[in-house]
Amino acid sequence: MAIESQDKAKAYWQKNVRLMITLMVIxxxxxxxxxxxxxxxLNQFQLGGYKxxxxxxxxGSIYTFLxxxxxxxxxxxxIDREFDVDE
Known part of the structure; x- marks a missing residue:
């Protein structure tokens, strides 16, 4: 990894973790x-003939996961480009 400073590495990791937590909550x-x-x-409504x-x-959960x-x-x-760690 091409991160020089500890502060930059910590900020990168915090952004990564924040993104993962947000997506997992969704x-x-x-x-x-x-x-x-x-x-x-939700069963009061129908989508494609199904409740x-x-x-x-x-x-829905499978499509959301994808x-x-x-x-x-x-x-x-x-984020990798922002912190200059992309390939």
Missing amino acids: WFVVSFGCGILFVDE LGFWFAQQ AIIFFYAWKMRQ
């Missing part, structure tokens, strides 16, 4: 919240 809310906790409220709560439990993976890779590339 995934938790979508998978656990929409698929389990708020399922009764929305069921859809989130079966498909979107989070791509967003994380894109955002980490920006």
